[in-house]
Amino acid sequence: MFSSRLHWDLTPNPLTELLRAKLDAGETILDLTESNPTHAGFTYPENLLDPDPRALRYDPAPRGIASAREAIAAYQGVPPGRLLLTASTSESYGFLFKMLCDPGDEILTPRPSYPLFEFLASLESVHVKQYPLAYHEGWWLDFDELLRMVTPRTKAILLVNPNNPTGSYLKKTELEQLVALAHATDMAIISDEVFADYAFEMDDSRVSTLAHCNDVLTFTLSGLSKVCALPQMKLGWIAANGPRHEEALERLEWIADTYLSVSTPIQLAAPRMLEARGDVQRQICERTQQNLAALNGRHLRVEGGWYATIPMPRTRSEESWVMDLLREHNVLVQPGYFFDFQSEAFVVVSLLTKPDVFAEGIRRLLSFSED
Ligand SMILES: Cc1ncc(COP(=O)(O)O)c(C=O)c1O
Structure with a gap:
């Protein structure tokens, strides 16, 4: 009955399922994937x-x-x-x-x-x-x-x-x-x-x-x-x-x-x-610069945009880094494979994230990856 234009795999991925379970249990998640600017605390006229x-x-x-x-x-x-x-x-x-x-x-x-x-x-x-x-x-x-x-x-x-x-x-x-x-x-x-x-x-x-x-x-x-x-x-x-x-x-x-x-x-x-774009663009640029500085050079070179890529030790798969970060440390990041990185292991974070959430999330991520 349905077309085969898409693969239509409707099962939620394990990261989404784990996130939903944690939110349902009332846990506070440090979401480093927030890239919706209207949820990121900017002011608009x-x-x-x-x-x-x-x-x-x-x-x-x-x-x-x-x-x-x-x-x-x-x-x-x-x-x-x-x-x-x-x-x-x-x-x-x-x-x-x-x-x-x-x-x-x-x-x-x-x-x-x-x-x-x-x-x-x-x-x-x-x-x-x-x-x-x-x-x-x-x-x-x-x-x-x-x-x-x-x-x-x-x-x-x-x-x-x-x-x-x-x-x-x-x-x-x-x-x-x-x-x-x-x-x-x-x-x-x-x-x-x-x-x-x-x-x-x-x-x-x-x-x-x-x-x-x-x-x-x-x-x-x-x-x-x-x-x-x-x-x-x-x-x-x-x-x-x-x-x-x-x-x-x-x-x-x-x-x-x-x-x-x-x-x-x-x-x-x-x-x-x-x-009116100048004012919100200025707020975003200040935010992305501040969050980039908080990464302290741990990211791959980035020239513009709203995201940064952090290489992780190859001692684990991306899946395992990302799932355990969420499961054990309540930090949500995106795995490189969401963006088809050719090799492992990378995670992607949104530089629009509110700075206090970003700094604490990155602190947890780095201490977990250096354990
Ligand atoms: C590279 C790129 N192109 C296009 C879009 C989508 O833009 P629009 O909301 O205008 O469809 C996005 C959204 O994140 C994007 O990252």
């Missing part, structure tokens, strides 16, 4: 959600209404005509996969990275091939491996810049290689830049955005969920540029017109939300 009476009228605009696109264009540094609005970055991926791929086509995604790609692609009957990011005093793209994965069915290379969870940026030399490859094989580049405003330090060798890359068909993605730290507002966008970008936007507009999923109130509020 109270008038952000004031209703706008213009929202009582509905004039469908599949690419997004002009005032919202103008405000996003100013943020993104592209003309409004290059933009198409969506309900989220996840929806942007769905639209792009529908537009670029037939069932059975392939996309290249980084490994380690954000775990949702497999689902987003499977839901469009698209196959994911993961190209490795390797670590040596910093993360770099293993271009030879990536090259080996390209087939005639590969339609797009996906980048997350800076990446979640490694916090690494694409470097200019890497971009040159990717652009040459995309050009030679007629592939598009999709650059997820949701964390672009959260860099830790400046670095001339890195690529800060692909929004101005005109050599190949390129799509730059972002949204209010990270830019304004408002995941509940459900507004994302795609900026298209490079050869055939207008044709691509016309096709995307058809897809968007089929769903018309972006609400009018959020589009009307978007300029005000973008204008």
Whole structure:
């Protein structure tokens, strides 16, 4: 009766089960995975959600209404005509996969990275091939491996810049290689830049955005969920540029017109939300810097974003570190395998965690790992 797009394994994983049992038993858990900014104690302007009476009228605009696109264009540094609005970055991926791929086509995604790609692609009957990011005093793209994965069915290379969870940026030399490859094989580049405003330090060798890359068909993605730290507002966008970008936007507009999923109130509020972003971004940057400092150099190099990766002794598996940390020390972290790290043992922590919880959780984690 049901489709086989997903594996539909509905059994909860052991970490989730253990967490639920502990919470049911009334135990206090130090949650170092909190990455929902609206749960992390930041302050937002109270008038952000004031209703706008213009929202009582509905004039469908599949690419997004002009005032919202103008405000996003100013943020993104592209003309409004290059933009198409969506309900989220996840929806942007769905639209792009529908537009670029037939069932059975392939996309290249980084490994380690954000775990949702497999689902987003499977839901469009698209196959994911993961190209490795390797670590040596910093993360770099293993271009030879990536090259080996390209087939005639590969339609797009996906980048997350800076990446979640490694916090690494694409470097200019890497971009040159990717652009040459995309050009030679007629592939598009999709650059997820949701964390672009959260860099830790400046670095001339890195690529800060692909929004101005005109050599190949390129799509730059972002949204209010990270830019304004408002995941509940459900507004994302795609900026298209490079050869055939207008044709691509016309096709995307058809897809968007089929769903018309972006609400009018959020589009009307978007300029005000973008204008207010500076204050919450400052609070987040202070928080992430403070938590990073509390790690005292125990983490892998991280250049931006909301996460840090901590290597653990290889005397145990990730599963065993993470389960015992929760079972014996009431500290919740994410295992590297959630993000498809190629080797063990790593744990990932959210730098958005409240600093007192973070410091105590890290203290327990380090004393447990050094026992
Ligand atoms: C790299 C990356 N892209 C996209 C998203 C999802 O963004 P949205 O809420 O706009 O769908 C996330 C959420 O954590 C993310 O980490």
